[in-house]
Amino acid sequence: MRERKFIVFESCLQSLLALCFLCGNACKIISTKVSGTMVTLTSQCSVDPSHVKTWKSQPSHGTMPLGNLQLAASIMFSGCSTVKAVNCFKFMRISTFCVSTYYNIQKAYLIPAVNSLWSKKQELLICDVKKKSKVRLGGDARCCSPGHTAKYGSYSLMDMDTSKVLDMQLVQCTEVKNSYAMELEGLKRSLQFLEDAGVTVTDLTTDRHSSVKKFMREIYPSINHWFDAWHIAKGITKKLDASSKKKLCHTISPWIHSISNHVYWCGASSDGNAELVVAKWKSVMNHIVDIHEHPFENFPTCAHDELVEDREWIAEGEKLFSAFSKVNLLRAFHNTSFTITAGSRAHVEVKSIVTNRTLLADIGKLSPHVQTSSVESYHKVVCFFAPKFLHFFYHSMNAR
Incomplete structure (x- = not known):
């Protein structure tokens, strides 16, 4: 060979x-x-x-030419498209098998080999993780195509201490009510598998998927459910970036990166204390207007040293006016409750994002120790073997 x-x-x-x-x-x-x-x-x-x-x-093994078996394995294990690989040989007039023969070899030899090896490796991983007193997992879903029209969704659970994938469940959209529900179904199957295998999970870090939040709160209250900081920071950054493009909101742009980094610091420096995380997060509203004392018992002042360099602070303002039409403009001039102040719009825009009720409820669960970046990296590797622009049948997709 x-x-x-x-x-x-x-x-x-x-x-x-x-x-x-x-x-x-x-x-x-x-x-x-x-x-x-x-x-x-x-x-x-x-x-x-x-x-x-x-x-x-x-040479041959019985009636099977070993070159056929090796070529089929190379196509699958290298992540190639079957049709493109066969056409490549065809255009050079190199003798090879047809696509249907490849699928026969894949079904008879390759997929059973992959499943057998994975089962043996998984069994060893489960034996190792059962010896640990604290099992901290990271979970994330991967769809077979962008958007909300995916046919397959795979959910992976990784041991965050060793970066080893303990389980992967592939869900087809026809098994659930829609493609959006595949992530929750994959998580359910993975946790059930680990529970049946005797693994006691203590911590789980995921994104802020609403169905996952409810499921973990109701079905697995004993597991500490944390949220990945990158997913939260990414959402906040996108909203701040959109707000910075609005009129009188250009002063938001220099603060976007700092506010995003503040998300990570809040989680990493609070050791899982939800009240402290929320206090540190809300303190950013004072910090961006050059106020560094806060009305929080557990976080009364900023943790940074005295600031000596000049910064473009955001002017504080509680009232917001936005004139979308001549009618609104006339109303504003006759209504003293409207105040147009340079910078006030920027402050109110940031405040609406930072103090969002749903965000405040979730940010207290920022993961203090581990993030799902390792799972994201693993999914990038999966994309090499199962590209999102190619379609595979279920068992082939599962093996890849």
Whole structure:
């Protein structure tokens, strides 16, 4: 199986068998049989017809040419598209099998081999993790295509202390009510599998999927459910970036990166104390207007040293006016409750994002120790073997 292989032209093979292997006289090829990547040539001596030699281009296992098996395995294990790989050989006129033969080999040999090896590896991983007193997992879903029209959704649970994937569940959209529900179904199956295997999960870090939040709160209250800081920071950054493009909100732009970093610091420096995380997070509203004392008992002042450099602080303002039409403009001039102050709009925009009720409820659960970045990296590796622009059948997708 580890031997080197070479591309050989048919004319060179014929010259190889041009002489009789017994008497040295001229020979002629009397039959040529092609079976996928293997060619079988039979030559006969032109002087003595009893001198017949049969030559095969590769060894076989029973009736299976090993080159066919190896090529099929290489296509699958390298993440290639089957059709493109077969067409590549076809355009160069290199003899190979057809696509249907590839699927037969995949079904009979490759997928069973992958499943067998994964089961053995998974069993060893489960045995190791059962010895731990504290099992901290990270979970995330991956869809087979962008958007909300995916056919498959896989959910992976990784041991965050070792970065080893303990379980992966592939869910087809026809098994649930819609593609959005595949993530929750995958998590349910993975947790049930670990529970049946005797693994006691203590911590789970995921994104802020609403169905997952409710499921963990109601079904697994004993598991500490944390939220990944990157997912929260990403959502906040997108909202701040959109707000910074609005009129009179340009002063938000210099603070976007700092506010995003503040999310990570809140979780990492609070050791899972939800009240402290919320207090630190809400303190950013004072910080951006150059106020560094806060009305929180557990976090009365900013943790940074005295600031000496100049910064573009955001002007504080509680009232917001936005004129979308001439009618609104006229109302504003006749209504003293409207105040237009340079910078006040920027402050109110940031406040509406930072003090969002749903965000405040979730930010207290920022993961203090581990994040799901390792799971995200693993999913990038999966994309190499199962690209999102290619379709695979269920068992093939599961194996890849």
